Amino acid sequence: MKLKFTLRVLSRNKLFTFLNIFGLALGMAGGIIVFQLVKYHLSVDTYHKNAERIYRAVVDLHLGDGSIEHERGSSFILHNTLKKEFSAVEHAAYLAHRPLTIAVAAKNKVNKYLEKESAAFTNADYFRIFDYDWKVGKPEVLDNPNNVVLTERYAKKYFGTENPIGKSIKLENKQEVVIAGIVGNYPDNTDLKTDVFVSLPTIKTLVPNYGYEDWGWIETSRETFVMLRSADLKNDFNKQMPAFSKRYHGADSEIFRYHLQDLSDIHFNIDYGGKIKKSTINLLLIIGVLMVVIACINFINLSTALSFKRYKEVGVRKTLGSSKWQIFWQFISETAIVATLSVVLAVQIAFFAGPLLGQWLKTPINVNVFNDLKLVGFIVLLLIAIIFIAGFYPATVIASFNPLKALKNIAEVPGKFTLRKSLVVTQFSIACILIAVSIIVVLQLDYLKNKDLGLNKDLILHVNIPNTESNSMNAFKNQLLQQADIENVSFFRTAPTSQSGNGGSIKFENRDWEKFIGRSKTADAAYIDTYGIKLVSGRKPIASDTLRELLVNEKMVKDLGLKSPEEALNKRLLVGDFSKIGVIVGVVADFNNTDLYSGIEPTIIFSSQAHYRQAAIKLKTYNAATIQNIAGIWEKLYPDNVFEYSFFKEDIARFYEREELISNLTKTFAALSVFISCLGLFGLATFSIKQRTKEIGIRKVLGASVVSITTLLSLDFLKLVAVAIVVAVPIAYYFMAEWLQGFAYRVSIEWWVFAATGIALILIALLTISFQAIKAALVNPVKSLKSE
Structure with a gap:
């Protein structure tokens, strides 16, 4: 009987039941996916018995x-x-x-x-x-x-x-x-x-x-x-x-x-060389908890709002002898049914969305409750937690109604508006933080990918060189340069900007070993022209197959304590990792020789043909036919090998896969949090407008326009969103300022990021509310005044 009664109550309020179930399901699906993500990362290589x-x-x-x-x-x-x-x-x-x-x-x-x-x-x-x-x-x-x-x-x-x-x-x-x-x-x-x-x-x-x-x-x-x-x-x-x-x-x-x-x-x-920071795992955990919290807030707000329609029901039941605890457990059971239905839907959403999201995040996310006991245990605990968190307050509120006042339909929930408003503020604060964070992460990622590195990274193709035999390398270069779309060709071991930290100690002239490391870039004489590295003093090295003449960057000159680039010219430098002495013949402008987590380092460029591993091919324009021509030339000279290529710009973009992961995560869960919050806001707006039906009719009779009524109905909710933005901005600023400290080069946190976030959130909230507000404002006032 209790189950039948509960289902009848839920079916009578189809919209609120749908919003509760769907909102909870989305939040729980987010929590399940985050759980699988965190579980995967924490389980990496733990399966070895002697780990x-x-x-x-x-x-x-x-x-x-x-x-x-x-x-x-x-x-x-x-x-x-x-x-x-x-x-x-x-x-x-x-x-x-x-x-x-x-x-x-x-x-x-x-x-x-x-x-x-x-x-x-x-x-x-x-x-x-x-x-x-x-x-x-x-x-x-x-x-x-x-x-x-x-x-x-x-x-x-x-x-x-x-x-x-x-x-x-x-x-x-x-x-x-x-x-x-x-x-x-x-x-x-x-x-x-x-x-x-x-x-x-x-x-x-x-x-x-x-x-x-x-x-x-x-x-x-x-x-x-x-x-x-x-x-x-x-x-x-x-x-x-x-x-x-x-x-x-x-x-x-x-x-x-x-x-x-x-x-x-x-x-x-x-x-x-780790794959993901522990702080990112903590971020994932926080996001997962926030998804569930937002969904629970939705449930609490909608349930307490709906409870005002059940005054008389509670009054009758109390008059007929039901105790406070019996009513409390009745409403907890209603929450349990909604939560259980939400779990079933959440598992289905996570099952289909997990693998798709996993491809985007480059992490396997498989949701299968039939062969994953840890996942089943998590879902059971999540269900219990949600029943308690989301159901406790609404059940307490309903069970505490005074039967006499309830029968007279007199509302009496002390502080109900304060709590409900604070929950809406909390919900939208979380959404605001996630939106602001995602914008800043995207800006930083875009900055890293597009920052001027002091060299040219566009239209440069990298291909492997199977051997460093002079005849084949010269033939490859000469045949390439005969192609109309190819501007230059250089052979090297590592690109100017690379995560390979080759280098060692150095000695300048007759001084002792320097206290810093010199980064080594083994490359031919065409290296700086191919990558557009500027020569600021001296000349280019004469072509050689071994270390003889050197180029150094301005950072090297500075760290050596020299007053000008010219002071470095024609001086001897012992390159420690090659145990050879060369003469500095030129100084190049600084360029970022590693990823942008670090600053510019003192760098030496010199020839060593035996160590070349790749060729850089500078194209005039991108053309698929040109790539095919390069492949054809390469395959004729190296028939026993496999041709593969990459673009320098894409290689650099791969340095920041961790930031790409964080960016994708924050964008995904920011959108999800906003959507869940708007579901709740839609429900609250619907209920609030229904409660004010007669007021709307009276206002229209007295001459109020559709615009003024819509504005009136929307303003209370928009005020809460505005408060949420004020709360969220300093929190988002603090955390993103800390995160950006991990980069040697970073964007500044501009005011417009938070202004754009606030405006976007207000517009989204306004669109959510205005549908019901305009609908109510257009109703014939005669019908409004007749409503019960």
């Missing part, structure tokens, strides 16, 4: 100028040395990622693949540290040369349904390796996304010219992982690192400071 004993060996470079560079990469010799010298180390693995061209012989042809990120060299201990499901083979095969292990996904990619074990593939068109093992595919929640594991001894054949015994030769893409015999040994291990550094770095031991980074920290620590 609490797994670490990455990292090094902090303490420079003489007081700055610290955090390096996740390590020297090749580190992993074996740690295992030999420290009994606490049970296993030590080296993982060296490197783009590889892989040739696989098929029936009538050879298929070629360029594996830019999925291939790495490693040793057997990698699979003793991290959990993989071995389908065929054992980890030991990776300690022997010319072996490779594939994931099931890549075994199928290369060989289809054939058994790949014992078959050969060719790396870089010169080294054949044998498929010696197959492992299961890695799960989504991992940052260790490698599919082609080449045995570590093979690296010396493919990359002979590398500092394998050089402790100072550190590359970000080459990491050392260790597993300790016990997690309790970590602190003792770190205490031994200064002495370890002294043994192998000597006088430079104060610069190289090693320590272990927890596996659980790798995903979140941006200093060492």
Whole structure:
């Protein structure tokens, strides 16, 4: 009977029931999606059974100028040395990622693949540290040369349904390796996304010219992982690192400071290349809570407003003997039914919206209540919390009605307007904050992508160079320059603006080592013309295949303590990471040589043909036919490789994927919060206008116009929105000012951002209210005066 009565009450108030269910569902769907997002990030690489004993060996470079560079990469010799010298180390693995061209012989042809990120060299201990499901083979095969292990996904990619074990593939068109093992595919929640594991001894054949015994030769893409015999040994291990550094770095031991980074920290620590900040996870949690809070506020406001229509019902029930608690639990049960229906709808919304949103956020978001117990537990707790939060106050208000006054239809809820108004203000304050935050994030992201870097980034194409043999490189350049749409061509290792922090200590003339690092850009003589880098003093270097003549930037001149660029000319400079001396022949204008989290750094540009990895092709105009011509020339000169290209401007845009994620999140949830808030505002406006039907009729009889009545009905609600804006602005300003501190270059927070936010919110609210207000103002006053 209670259920039937509750359903009857809900069906009598279809509009309010719909608004309650749909509003709650949207808020809960937002909460469910945020839960899945946070759960994914917190679960990354936690599935390894020894996760609490797994670490990455990292090094902090303490420079003489007081700055610290955090390096996740390590020297090749580190992993074996740690295992030999420290009994606490049970296993030590080296993982060296490197783009590889892989040739696989098929029936009538050879298929070629360029594996830019999925291939790495490693040793057997990698699979003793991290959990993989071995389908065929054992980890030991990776300690022997010319072996490779594939994931099931890549075994199928290369060989289809054939058994790949014992078959050969060719790396870089010169080294054949044998498929010696197959492992299961890695799960989504991992940052260790490698599919082609080449045995570590093979690296010396493919990359002979590398500092394998050089402790100072550190590359970000080459990491050392260790597993300790016990997690309790970590602190003792770190205490031994200064002495370890002294043994192998000597006088430079104060610069190289090693320590272990927890596996659980790798995903979140941006200093060492993490994917997402913990603060962003906290932001996600806050957004999820706010979505639910906004939805609950809607429910509370609509339920308390609707309760005024039920005075007589409550009066009759109390007169017939119902207690306050019986009425309270009756209305809690109504909330439970609405909340349950909302949960069902919310799960459906999240099920369909999650994967779509996941593609936009580049994070897997799958909502499946049939195989995710944590999600089911969260939904149950969310349902209970919403029933309590959203139902408690309306049920208390209704249960407290005085039966005599209720039968006479006399309202009596002390402070009801104050509470309801404060809830509307809270709701729109949250929406206002999210809108302002999203605008500032978008502005900052746009600024990062379009800031003048002191060079030209438009219409520059990057392609890989498979080898640095002079004849093929010269032929490639000459044939390209014969194309009418190509302006210039340059060969280099890293682009002028890059996240690769190549560099080392430097010596100027007969001075001691400088207290700062010089960033190295190995490139040919056409580099500065191709990228439009301005030469401010001296001349361009003469073409060379080795380090002889140098260009330095203005920042280098300043940090060397020189008064003018001319003072640097014809001076000798020892480039530490190449251990060679060159002569400075020119000074270039400063350009941003890394992402815009950091400022401009002292930079050296010099030739070293053996280290070139890419070609920059400056186009006059973009033309699809030109790209095809470039591909045709490249494929004729490098027939055994795979042609791929990217635009320099797009490469720079990828530096800011974290900001893209935050931007997409804030835009999505700002729009959702505004929509949910407007649902509630629409409901409240509808109820309020119905309560004032006779007043509207009287005003029209007395000559009030449609415009004046609409304005009157809208003004009370618009005042609340205005108060919400006043509350939200300082909060949004504070948080965004803190966030922007993380960038060396950032937009200023202008007044117009908040003005635009406020105007937009007021217009949205006005549109929401005005529909019902105009409708009420147009009603015939005779009908209004007859209404009960």
